Amino acid sequence: MISRLRSAHRGLMVLALKGGEALIGAAMTIYLARIMGPASFGVFAFGLATTTLLAIPIKNGASTLITKHVAIAHDGEGQHMAGPLVVTGIGMSLLYAGFILAGLWGAVSFRIDSPFLAAAAITALALPFLCLTGLWEGVLRGSFRPNTAILVGTILLPFGMLVLGVALTTQLTTQGWRLAGAIYIGVAMAVSLLALILARPHLQDLLAKPEQRVLMVPTVWIGHAVPFAVVTGLLIFNRQIDVILLATLRSEEAAGIYRIAAQAAVLVTFGVQAIGHLYAPYLAQTKEAAAPDTLSAYLRRSVRFSLGYGFLALGALAIWGDDIIATLAGAAYLPGYPIMLILCAANLAVALNGATMQALFMQGHQTKVVWVFAAAGVFSVIANVVLIPLLGLYGAAIATSCAIVIWSLGLRVMACRIWGLSFVSLRPVSAIPATKC
Numbered sequence: 001m002i003s004r005l006r007s008a009h010r011g012l013m014v015l016a017l018k019g020g021e022a023l024i025g026a027a028m029t030i031y032l033a034r035i036m037g038p039a040s041f042g043v044f045a046f047g048l049a050t051t052t053l054l055a056i057p058i059k060n061g062a063s064t065l066i067t068k069h070v071a072i073a074h075d076g077e078g079q080h081m082a083g084p085l086v087v088t089g090i091g092m093s094l095l096y097a098g099f100i101l102a103g104l105w106g107a108v109s110f111r112i113d114s115p116f117l118a119a120a121a122i123t124a125l126a127l128p129f130l131c132l133t134g135l136w137e138g139v140l141r142g143s144f145r146p147n148t149a150i151l152v153g154t155i156l157l158p159f160g161m162l163v164l165g166v167a168l169t170t171q172l173t174t175q176g177w178r179l180a181g182a183i184y185i186g187v188a189m190a191v192s193l194l195a196l197i198l199a200r201p202h203l204q205d206l207l208a209k210p211e212q213r214v215l216m217v218p219t220v221w222i223g224h225a226v227p228f229a230v231v232t233g234l235l236i237f238n239r240q241i242d243v244i245l246l247a248t249l250r251s252e253e254a255a256g257i258y259r260i261a262a263q264a265a266v267l268v269t270f271g272v273q274a275i276g277h278l279y280a281p282y283l284a285q286t287k288e289a290a291a292p293d294t295l296s297a298y299l300r301r302s303v304r305f306s307l308g309y310g311f312l313a314l315g316a317l318a319i320w321g322d323d324i325i326a327t328l329a330g331a332a333y334l335p336g337y338p339i340m341l342i343l344c345a346a347n348l349a350v351a352l353n354g355a356t357m358q359a360l361f362m363q364g365h366q367t368k369v370v371w372v373f374a375a376a377g378v379f380s381v382i383a384n385v386v387l388i389p390l391l392g393l394y395g396a397a398i399a400t401s402c403a404i405v406i407w408s409l410g411l412r413v414m415a416c417r418i419w420g421l422s423f424v425s426l427r428p429v430s431a432i433p434a435t436k437c
């Protein structure tokens with residue numbers, strides 16, 4: 001199976017698309033930062049980070065749940081779950097988004113004078129479209145269409161922002177974060193519609209029988225979705241809370257500079273993301289009896305690729321990172337260069353795990369993973385609150401880096417305990433019981 005994946009054209013396209021995703025995301029961030037300036041971009045970055053956090057339960061959590069069950073349905077098992085999960089998910093997504101928007105705009109109506117709150121309320125108008133896109137993305141990924149899932153899930157939105165940003169450079173320079181928020185909403189709406197069109201054939205197959213179109217009891221759907229939503233939410237929370245706390249405890253300029261550094265540092269995790277997208281449906285279909293041997297093979301190959309790419313990206317950013325930042329973003333963002341290197345080094349711990357997190361998700365261990373990310377999240381908040389007032393940008397980078405290492409080690413230990421793998425090599429160790437590492 002693995003050799004087949006390596007030789008498949010679709011697999012190679014996944015890797016190329018993930019690379020394009022990282023480059024387009026960085027280009028969008030750098031270009032907007034350059035033309036808007038640190039202050040205005042910092043406000044927009046706050047709104048963007050807040051909306052990203054608010055979209056987590058559906059865009060990332062429920063999407064992963066749907067990926068798992070759609071993949072199982074394609075394997076001839078559990079199709080009765082895939083259809084009802086999707087149908088009920090549409091209504092729950094819109095209900096969730098409406099509740100969030102009511103709260104944000106209710107706060108704005110109280111005339112709270114805060115550009116950060118206003119930016120969050122404006123960008124959150126994209127929330128319904130982001131949530132629906134997450135559902136369609138899950139259907140596509142579970143239907144073994146990782147290329148299309150990546151395209152609509154993570155590429156088209158920043159690409160649209162970049163294209164319209166270039167076209168409206170003059171207006172963005174004068175109108176700043178408000179216009180950027182409006183552009184974000186429009187692009188999110190267009191991407192959601194396109195994603196639905198692309199997922200429609202697979203939706204028709206899943207919902208072909210009347211029993212597949214039956215709504216779940218909302219509490220049952222929530223029970224299935226919450227573990228995925230919480231764990232992916234905590235993961236992204238740990239990636240975004242530093243920007244939010246910097247804007248709150250320091251300034252919008254600091255948040256804008258840090259956002260540039262963090263965006264560039266994510267390049268180191270490109271290999272992990274690519275392999276996760278590629279392997280997800282196959283990991284979901286792995287039977288329990290064959291799990292240790294089969295999953296070990298997947299994980300070891302994913303680690304080799306992830307680390308190889310991670311070191312390559314780190315080396316390139318260490319050599320040319322300052323020139324890239326100065327050229328593309330401007331000299332005002334150069335203080336982010338050492339911050340970027342700190343975060344890059346921490347992200348190598350993520351690369352060392354390969355597809356471990358995806359394997360735990362797809363094999364049904366997401367509830368256990370919650371505790372790892374919860375502990376790392378609590379640590380991150382405390383460390384950021386303590387270190388940001390003392391060290392500014394460096395404090396945020398150190399706190400976040402430590403949190404990344406904590407949850408990476410936690411996932412590694414958990415995988416070893418569940419499948420009886422060696423902590424160092426991730427090979428099955430027959431002398432170690434399946435419940436110990």
